[in-house]
Amino acid sequence: MAGHAGVGAPLCSEQFGSQAARSCCAAADGSLQWEAWGWRWWGRSGALGGKPGGRASPPLSRLLAVFLPQGFPDSVSADYLPYQLWDSVQAFASSLSGSLATHAVLLGIGVGNAKASVSAATATWLVKDSTGMLGRIIFAWWKGSKLDCNAKQWRLFADILNDVAMFLEIMAPIYPVCFTMTICISNLAKCIVSVAGGATRAALTMHQARRNNMADVSAKDGSQETLVNLAGLLVSLLMLPLVSDCPSLGCFFLLTALHIYANYRAVRALVIETLNEGRLWLVLKHFLQRGEVLDPTSANQMEPLWTGFWPTLSLSLGVPLHRLVSSVFELQHLVEGHQEPYLLHWDQSQNQVQVVLSQVAGPETVLRAATHGLILGALQEDGPLPRELEKLRNQIRAGPNKQSWLIVQETHQVLDQLFPKFLKGLQDVGWKTEKHQLEVDEWRATWLLSSEKKVL
Numbered sequence: 001m002a003g004h005a006g007v008g009a010p011l012c013s014e015q016f017g018s019q020a021a022r023s024c025c026a027a028a029d030g031s032l033q034w035e036a037w038g039w040r041w042w043g044r045s046g047a048l049g050g051k052p053g054g055r056a057s058p059p060l061s062r063l064l065a066v067f068l069p070q071g072f073p074d075s076v077s078a079d080y081l082p083y084q085l086w087d088s089v090q091a092f093a094s095s096l097s098g099s100l101a102t103h104a105v106l107l108g109i110g111v112g113n114a115k116a117s118v119s120a121a122t123a124t125w126l127v128k129d130s131t132g133m134l135g136r137i138i139f140a141w142w143k144g145s146k147l148d149c150n151a152k153q154w155r156l157f158a159d160i161l162n163d164v165a166m167f168l169e170i171m172a173p174i175y176p177v178c179f180t181m182t183i184c185i186s187n188l189a190k191c192i193v194s195v196a197g198g199a200t201r202a203a204l205t206m207h208q209a210r211r212n213n214m215a216d217v218s219a220k221d222g223s224q225e226t227l228v229n230l231a232g233l234l235v236s237l238l239m240l241p242l243v244s245d246c247p248s249l250g251c252f253f254l255l256t257a258l259h260i261y262a263n264y265r266a267v268r269a270l271v272i273e274t275l276n277e278g279r280l281w282l283v284l285k286h287f288l289q290r291g292e293v294l295d296p297t298s299a300n301q302m303e304p305l306w307t308g309f310w311p312t313l314s315l316s317l318g319v320p321l322h323r324l325v326s327s328v329f330e331l332q333h334l335v336e337g338h339q340e341p342y343l344l345h346w347d348q349s350q351n352q353v354q355v356v357l358s359q360v361a362g363p364e365t366v367l368r369a370a371t372h373g374l375i376l377g378a379l380q381e382d383g384p385l386p387r388e389l390e391k392l393r394n395q396i397r398a399g400p401n402k403q404s405w406l407i408v409q410e411t412h413q414v415l416d417q418l419f420p421k422f423l424k425g426l427q428d429v430g431w432k433t434e435k436h437q438l439e440v441d442e443w444r445a446t447w448l449l450s451s452e453k454k455v456l
Contacts, residue, residue, distance in 0.1 A: 018074045019061075067227065069220050075211045079271045083208075084221070086266035088228050090159065093259035095232025096239065100252050101169035103240055105183060108173035124180050131184040132191035139192045147196060149276045149439045151203040152267045156305055158196035159263045163256045165189035170252055207272055264305065271300045273430055275367065276437040277315060278303055281374050283426070288375075289384045293425030313377030314352040317369060318441035321356050335447055337409030339416075342369040343447070346376050346404045348396075353377065359444045363436055368419050370438050375411055388414045 011032070015021035022035040069075050109121045147154050168186040172179050201221075209217045243251065273296045275283070282302050283294045294302070324345045325331045334343050334356075341358030342365055353373035357366065378385065379393045392410055426433050 017071050067220055067224050069209075069213055069216045071211060071213070075209075075213055076217060077208045077210055077271070079269050080208050082269040083204075083266050084224060086262050086269060088224060090259050090262035090266060091225055091228045092232050093255045093262060094159070094162065095229050096236055097163070097166050097252055097255045097259065099232070099236035099240060100243065100248065100255075101166040103243070104170045104173050108176070108179050108183070124183070127180060128183050128187045132187040135188040136191040136195055140195050143196070144199065146439060147199040148203050149437050150278070151200040151207075151437075152270055152272070152303070153305055154196050155200040155204070156263055156267050158193045158200065160260060161189050162193040162197075163259060165193065167252070167256075170249070204270065207270070207274075267305055268301070271297050272437075273432045274435055274437045275426075275431060275433075277370065277374075277439070280367075280370055280438070283431075284371060284374050284422070285378065285383070287422055287425065288378060288386060288389065293422065293429050293431075295429040296431060312351065312381075313374065314350065315370060315373045315377075316352075316354045316441070317366060317373075317438060318357050318443050319354045320443040321445040321447070324354060324356065331447070333405050336405070337412055339412065340368060341365050343445075344369065344372055344376075344408055346373075346408055348380070348404050351377060351380060356445050357440070357443070359446055361444070363434055364423070366438060366440055367423070367433060367436055368415070370436075371419060371422065372411060372415055375415065376408070379407075379411075386414075386418070388417075 010023035010025055013021045013023045024032050024034045027033040064072075073081065109124060143154075165186045168182050168189070172182040172186070175182065202218075205214055205218050205221065239251070242248070272279070279299050282299050286292060286294045321343070324343070325334055334345060338344070341361045343356040345354045345356075346352070347354075353376055355369045355373060357369070361369075375389065379389065379396055384390075385393060389411075392407060392414070396407065423433060
């Protein structure tokens with residue numbers, strides 16, 4: 001307000017989103033004179049010259065508004081910008097690799113070859129597309145429900161599989177006898193990529209949108225990707241004449257290395273505040289060993305990205321009751337000691353935990369059931385544990401024949417003391433416990449409880 005010192009004290013002010021506010025003073029003629037828009041939001045001080053009362057934001061802000069969600073950065077998660085930057089780098093590298101792959105496929109089909117048959121090329125293309133369509137349907141049915149639970153891992157998997165598919169396309173013309181089969185396998189892989197990549201992108205968009213603005217975040221992500229692909233096309237026009245005679249494997253491998261690295265950095269930048277099985281295990285293990293709850297940033301940095309699809313403990317939530325019991329005696333043993341609206345069965349020999357959920361089981365119950373199962377898994381591993389659990393682990397190792405349902409009952413009692421502290425710790429450090437990303441099947445059940453308890 002140095003330029004308005006002689007005009008008068010500020011009468012009012014306004015600001016756009018989280019940008020710096022600008023003040024308004026009374027001019028000598030009685031009109032309102034607004035402070036010119038400045039660059040303070042971008043880390044600069046001072047005001048830009050402009051017309052008094054001008055309402056235009058700086059040109060850079062207008063340009064960024066085309067590609068960033070409205071209200072950025074407050075309308076998106078804190079990890080939005082680093083993720084999008086690395087995602088743009090990987091999209092650019094993938095666009096260039098895709099140009100090399102398309103060039104190779106067109107050569108293999110016969111583009112530019114006078115002896116090539118149009119009908120043969122058309123048949124090859126149709127077989128390739130139909131194979132991919134079938135693969136898309138089968139993969140969506142097979143793994144569709146698992147993509148939300150491990151969005152980061154599946155996102156990384158999809159991009160690596162896409163690189164494998166493009167490598168097959170580049171190699172296909174070198175072996176004409178296997179050309180059709182090779183590009184069919186490649187297109188099958190690409191269709192799996194489109195399902196896994198699209199579904200996980202939607203899951204990450206839900207994470208990034210913080211003002212019920214998922215559509216805006218998704219639309220601006222599309223604009224960013226379009227801009228990157230346009231830049232990739234322009235670079236490809238310069239690059240393809242250099243590799244017009246034969247596929248450049250050196251160039252492809254260089255782009256692939258950049259693509260995988262950028263993908264890893266993008267996924268690693270994500271800080272998801274909801275718990276899946278992997279993050280829950282990391283946080284719970286740290287809590288059992290040190291009595292502290294990891295915050296979302298620390299847990300996401302420690303979460304494995306290359307592995308984690310097949311954990312040591314097999315935890316199944318929402319299993320059908322008929323799978324676990326076949327007699328009244330077995331049902332009584334399963335129900336005994338369960339105060340919470342879930343029934344837990346532990347198979348020590350296979351390290352498998354199966355959980356039957358009640359009709360009234362909510363997110364907190366599911367979180368407790370998963371925590372219960374993971375604690376049973378921890379009893380068969382090494383590492384420090386609280387005194388009560390250490391005692392149980394010693395009993396298991398001293399007498400491995402002790403019946404599992406007795407151990408489950410005892411862990412219920414330990415969990416009655418442990419879980420409230422754990423849940424409060426999760427909430428205090430920023431975890432969203434009102435929802436989760438645990439894989440839960442749709443089976444629910446009701447059952448009669450023992451005499452000291454009431455029906456749920």
